[in-house]
Amino acid sequence: MTSPPDTRPIVVGIDPDPTDRAALAWAADEVDRRKRPLRLVHAREAPPSRYRTAELRAAWETWDEALRTLGTHALEQAEALVKGRRPKVDVSALLVEGDAATVLREQAREAAAVVLGSRHLTAVQELVRSLAVAVPVIAHAHCPVIVVREARHITQQPPFFVVGVDGSPDSKTAVDYAFEEAALCGAGLRALYVWHPPLLGVLDEQAAQQECRRLLSEIVAGRTSAYPDVEVHHEVVRGHPVKVLSEASAHALGLVVGSRGRGGFAGLLLGSVSQGVLHHALCPVMVVPHPRP
Numbered sequence: 001m002t003s004p005p006d007t008r009p010i011v012v013g014i015d016p017d018p019t020d021r022a023a024l025a026w027a028a029d030e031v032d033r034r035k036r037p038l039r040l041v042h043a044r045e046a047p048p049s050r051y052r053t054a055e056l057r058a059a060w061e062t063w064d065e066a067l068r069t070l071g072t073h074a075l076e077q078a079e080a081l082v083k084g085r086r087p088k089v090d091v092s093a094l095l096v097e098g099d100a101a102t103v104l105r106e107q108a109r110e111a112a113a114v115v116l117g118s119r120h121l122t123a124v125q126e127l128v129r130s131l132a133v134a135v136p137v138i139a140h141a142h143c144p145v146i147v148v149r150e151a152r153h154i155t156q157q158p159p160f161f162v163v164g165v166d167g168s169p170d171s172k173t174a175v176d177y178a179f180e181e182a183a184l185c186g187a188g189l190r191a192l193y194v195w196h197p198p199l200l201g202v203l204d205e206q207a208a209q210q211e212c213r214r215l216l217s218e219i220v221a222g223r224t225s226a227y228p229d230v231e232v233h234h235e236v237v238r239g240h241p242v243k244v245l246s247e248a249s250a251h252a253l254g255l256v257v258g259s260r261g262r263g264g265f266a267g268l269l270l271g272s273v274s275q276g277v278l279h280h281a282l283c284p285v286m287v288v289p290h291p292r293p
Contacts, residue, residue, distance in 0.1 A: 008112040009039040013104050015117060016074040023117035023148035028082045028089060033184045036112055037090040040078050042071040043103035044095055071095045101136040108141035115146045138287045148284045156251035160188040163256040164245050167215040170258025170290040175219055177288045178256040179227045187253055191220050191234035194241040212236045242276030249281040256286045
């Protein structure tokens with residue numbers, strides 16, 4: 001007996017800024033590759049409750065209507081862009097009242113993936129705007145969350161993805177996703193185990209790195225038979241995970257990391273690494289959670 005097809009949509013958050021469209025274009029291409037529906041979601045922030053008084057009723061109703069009109073127009077523009085780029089894609093639009101992080105966290109419950117935009121701003125601006133949405137969505141989503149930079153970067157030929165590996169269940173799930181994504185895009189895969197010695201050092205550094213190589217080879221080898229067309233390069237690199245992975249992302253199609261595995265430092269959660277690469281990576285970042293019960 002065959003299982004029913006997985007029809008969960010890929011959800012993309014829509015910003016009213018018409019120049020903020022790299023994430024939308026990426027999502028349109030992704031649903032075309034994966035043969036899934038695309039759901040465009042715009043969160044319409046409601047006026048604060050303190051303004052919902054009888055005296056200010058006319059003012060907040062005007063404000064609310066203006067936000068509704070702006071959101072509707074943004075969704076219409078986004079849908080037109082998707083149809084112009086990928087005419088056969090099944091696309092729907094949803095205008096929801098609420099703050100963006102909360103709305104997209106709820107949408108992630110029934111999504112195959114969530115795609116968000118993130119422009120290169122100053123550190124403070126980026127934290128307040130883009131990552132203020134991305135981080136809470138990633139922290140709670142049960143599906144992959146992809147953050148797409150607006151700044152264009154030059155990809156290397158032949159194309160490749162980068163995946164961070166540390167041997168944890170989260171990173172193993174990230175490796176599965178990276179192989180699948182590379183196969184869909186006809187790209188190669190660079191699997192990196194970033195090793196950072198503890199502050200007090202190790203008795204046998206060579207043995208420690210050899211164990212890292214063993215774990216990396218073991219994880220990668222289990223996937224190559226399922227994806228024989230994906231050319232894989234794997235290596236152990238000494239350094240800080242955020243720095244190494246961010247530098248490796250410079251000419252990649254995407255950087256794939258887990259969300260809660262352990263990173264190179266003893267006790268360092270890969271959640272910290274995933275947040276770090278969101279700040280510094282130069283390509284789309286794909287944060288993949290380990291399946292939860």
